[in-house]
Amino acid sequence: MRVEDLVVDRGTVRAVDGVSFTVPEGAITALLGPNGAGKTSTVEHLEGYLPRSGGTVSVLGLDPTGRRSELASRVGLMLQNGGIPTAIRPAELLSQYSSFFAHPMEPARLLDLVGLSERSRTPYRRLSGGEQQRLSLALALVGRPELLFLDEPTAGVDLEGRDLIRTLISELRSEGTTVLLTTHDLAEAEQLADRVLIMDHGRLLASGSPSELVAGFSGSDLRFRAAPGLDTAELARLASCTVSEVSPGQYVVDGSPTPEMVARVANWLAERGEQLSDLRADGGTLEDVFRTLTASARTDGRNGREDRP
Amino acid sequence: MKALWGQFRTELALSARQGEQLLVSLGVPLLILVFFSTVDVLPTDVEDPVDYLAPAVLALAVMSTAMVSLGIGTGFERTYGVLKRLGGSPLGRGRWIAAKVLLVLVTEVIQWMVLISAALALGWSWPAAGWAAAIGAAVLGTAAFAGIGLALAGNLPGVVTLALANALYLVLLLTGGMVVPLDELPDWLATIARLGPAAPLTEIITGSLSAGDAVPAWAWPTLAVWAVLAPVVAITTFRWEE
Numbered sequence: 149m150r151v152e153d154l155v156v157d158r159g160t161v162r163a164v165d166g167v168s169f170t171v172p173e174g175a176i177t178a179l180l181g182p183n184g185a186g187k188t189s190t191v192e193h194l195e196g197y198l199p200r201s202g203g204t205v206s207v208l209g210l211d212p213t214g215r216r217s218e219l220a221s222r223v224g225l226m227l228q229n230g231g232i233p234t235a236i237r238p239a240e241l242l243s244q245y246s247s248f249f250a251h252p253m254e255p256a257r258l259l260d261l262v263g264l265s266e267r268s269r270t271p272y273r274r275l276s277g278g279e280q281q282r283l284s285l286a287l288a289l290v291g292r293p294e295l296l297f298l299d300e301p302t303a304g305v306d307l308e309g310r311d312l313i314r315t316l317i318s319e320l321r322s323e324g325t326t327v328l329l330t331t332h333d334l335a336e337a338e339q340l341a342d343r344v345l346i347m348d349h350g351r352l353l354a355s356g357s358p359s360e361l362v363a364g365f366s367g368s369d370l371r372f373r374a375a376p377g378l379d380t381a382e383l384a385r386l387a388s389c390t391v392s393e394v395s396p397g398q399y400v401v402d403g404s405p406t407p408e409m410v411a412r413v414a415n416w417l418a419e420r421g422e423q424l425s426d427l428r429a430d431g432g433t434l435e436d437v438f439r440t441l442t443a444s445a446r447t448d449g450r451n452g453r454e455d456r457p
Numbered sequence: 458m459k460a461l462w463g464q465f466r467t468e469l470a471l472s473a474r475q476g477e478q479l480l481v482s483l484g485v486p487l488l489i490l491v492f493f494s495t496v497d498v499l500p501t502d503v504e505d506p507v508d509y510l511a512p513a514v515l516a517l518a519v520m521s522t523a524m525v526s527l528g529i530g531t532g533f534e535r536t537y538g539v540l541k542r543l544g545g546s547p548l549g550r551g552r553w554i555a556a557k558v559l560l561v562l563v564t565e566v567i568q569w570m571v572l573i574s575a576a577l578a579l580g581w582s583w584p585a586a587g588w589a590a591a592i593g594a595a596v597l598g599t600a601a602f603a604g605i606g607l608a609l610a611g612n613l614p615g616v617v618t619l620a621l622a623n624a625l626y627l628v629l630l631l632t633g634g635m636v637v638p639l640d641e642l643p644d645w646l647a648t649i650a651r652l653g654p655a656a657p658l659t660e661i662i663t664g665s666l667s668a669g670d671a672v673p674a675w676a677w678p679t680l681a682v683w684a685v686l687a688p689v690v691a692i693t694t695f696r697w698e699e
Contacts, residue, residue: 195545197698221547231542233534235474240467247463248547291547 149194149295149328155202156189163189165350166203171343176317176327178341180334182442186350187330188228191297194328195225208295221249224293228300230284234273238264238283241272242290249291258286263312278309285313289320296320298329302336314340338434346441353441361437370405372427373397374417387412405429460548464556472530472560481626482521482564486514486572489636494579500641503667511576512666513635515591516659518568519598520629523561525622528606531557532618535610540697561599569595587665590672594661597684601654604687611695629655634663651675654683 149171156164164186171177179187192198194207196216205212208222232241239255246252259265262282267275275283281301288296301317302310317327317340331337337344338358346354346361354361376396384391389403401413410427417424472478493499494507501509534540543553577583605625609618631637632646633655639647650656657676664672 197541197545216545217547217549220545223545225542225545227538227542227545229538231538231540233471233537233539235471236467240470244463244467245546248460287542 149208149326150206151190151194151203152205153203154190154193154200154205156186156193156198157201158189158198162201163350164193164200167347167350167352168203169345169352169355171326171328173326174321174324175342176321176329176340177343177345178337179328179330179345179347180332180337180438181330181347182332185347187347188299189350190347191299191328191330195223195297196220221291222294224288224291224296226284226288226296226298226301228303230272230280232272232280232284232287234271236272237269238272238275238286239268241283242286245287245290251292252290253292255290258289261289261316262286276306277304278306281305282309282313285316294326296325296327296329298327300331301329302331302333310336334435334438344434346438348442354437358434362434369403370401370409370413370427370429372399372401372413373425374399374422378420378422383413383416386416461552461555461559464548464552465559468556468560469563472526472564475530478526478530481525482518482568483571486517486521486568487575489517490514490572490575491579493636494576499636501638502640505580507576507579507581508667509638509663510636511573511579511581512591512663513659514572514576515569515595515666516598516633516655516662517630517635518572519565519595519658520602520626520633520635520655522564522568523599523602524606525626526564526606527557527561527603528610528622529615529619530610531607532610532613532622533615535697536615536699538698544697558603561603565595565599584666584668587667590665591662594658594665594677594680597680598654598658600685601658601680601683601687604683604689604691605654607691608687608694611691611697614699629653632656634659652679654680654687657683 151170152168154164154167155162167186167190179190181187189198193200194205194212196212196219199213207219210219212219236244238259242255242258246255256265256268259268262285264279264282264286267279272280272283281304285298285301288298298317302313305313314336317329321327321342329340342357344354344356344358344361345352374397376393378393378399380391380393380399383401387401387403387409389401389409391399391401394400401409403409410429413427414424490507490510494505494510497506499506499509503509531540540553544550606622609621613621629635632642632650633653634650635655639650639656639660642650657680660676661672661680664670664676
């Protein structure tokens with residue numbers, strides 16, 4: 149899948165503003181971003197739901213605009229809000245959708261796969277949030293898709309269900325399925341994805357494997373808590389870098405948190421008889437990358453964001 | 458064919474499970490038929506009220522299923538994103554529409570069988586002629602009312618469609634000659650009613666199935682216009698997502 153300079157407008161709001169990326173085959177790609185970043189708009193264009201205002205897009209070698217019926221038999225979808233009738237029973241739903249495909253998966257096997265065999269006759273509205281999401285995932289798999297779009301697959305799912313869904317997604321990859329999922333859960337992206345695309349305000353901020361992204365940002369600062377009102381200027385001279393008290397008693401030392409730097413800070417505090425707590429070397433997780441990127445995108449103060457409920 | 462059958466079977470199962478749908482499509486026409494046949498309070502000019510009511514409730518059944526059940530059902534499917542999800546599957550619009558048409562026709566056939574049986578039990582005498590015209594009018598009426606129901610469903614939120622379809626149902630029930638003969642309405646109201654889709658449908662079915670009755674000349678053209686106009690409006694304005 150290949151996306152170049154994609155622009156998607158939703159009414160008067162530019163939801164996606166010139167995004168380019170590729171999704172490698174047989175791998176899991178996570179589209180990560182806060183609510184309103186443009187993730188769903190991007191995916192809904194690729195799924196053929198939303199028209200684009202600019203750019204070129206190729207999904208399984210086809211343009212999603214106008215080739216939707218051809219793509220529908222090769223692509224699996226999990227929409228953000230299910231789109232499943234409230235009175236339908238899981239077995240019924242899967243057998244309905246399986247009739248749309250030439251070589252569908254057996255509904256009973258699918259129910260087993262997502263752990264819903266016992267609930268096969270329970271109306272959708274009486275399933276828990278997690279069970280509803282699992283059914284929605286099963287629905288995405290009915291047609292044995294080559295490509296899977298999962299929009300917030302674990303939103304509103306309990307811990308156990310989340311693990312089940314993540315394990316299932318990993319298994320699909322090992323069978324050769326290409327997966328594009330959106331999430332605002334950083335741990336999920338870090339744990340699942342081979343490739344992460346970070347988006348905010350309709351723009352792509354960064355992309356790469358989780359380890360590449362983290363490596364590019366690691367060791368950005370050192371944080372600690374101590375008594376408020378310490379002489380940060382003196383510590384800054386000593387450590388030869390900027391030190392600031394970001395909130396009363398919370399200090400940030402800008403610069404690589406090497407063992408030497410940690411020792412200098414600790415010594416300085418010891419000499420003054422100050423207590424040191426909550427010492428952290430920040431910048432080692434995808435979360436830090438994400439926070440840094442989305443925070444700087446926000447201070448750019450560009451166009452308004454689209455807030456989806 | 459497999460996809461159409463799969464879709465139709467699910468639609469049928471879901472609609473049979475919806476109690477309020479069943480109430481509108483069978484309960485209300487049956488209640489009107491039985492109650493007003495037994496309690497002779499309607500200002501009909503026939504000897505036995507069932508002779509007037511039997512064909513009239515057949516028209517009512519068409520309106521309930523094609524406009525109310527179809528409209529409300531589709532409206533909520535749109536609101537819940539069911540149509541959006543189906544749109545991302547290989548089912549396709551053509552087969553989706555075909556499944557809906559089948560659902561409406563099958564429901565109407567069941568309704569007519571139940572209502573005709575009840576009417577015969579209440580003393581209605583089986584009309585020897587006029588069925589072809591009655592069925593023809595039912596088909597046109599189905600197109601007209603389905604068009605109205607889908608025009609509502611495709612443009613308004615599910616709950617609004619629910620309210621409007623039910624309100625329209627009540628108004629047309631009272632002014633469409635289904636319980637009160639058109640002649641009994643004040644002239645201005647009867648004139649307006651004749652321009653609607655319900656009155657011509659009732660007039661044709663009643664006129665065809667009642668001995669010595671005739672179908673007024675205005676009925677067929679009016680119904681035909683509705684049968685074309687309403688579906689065209691529905692098709693051109695329908696939005697699949699809310």
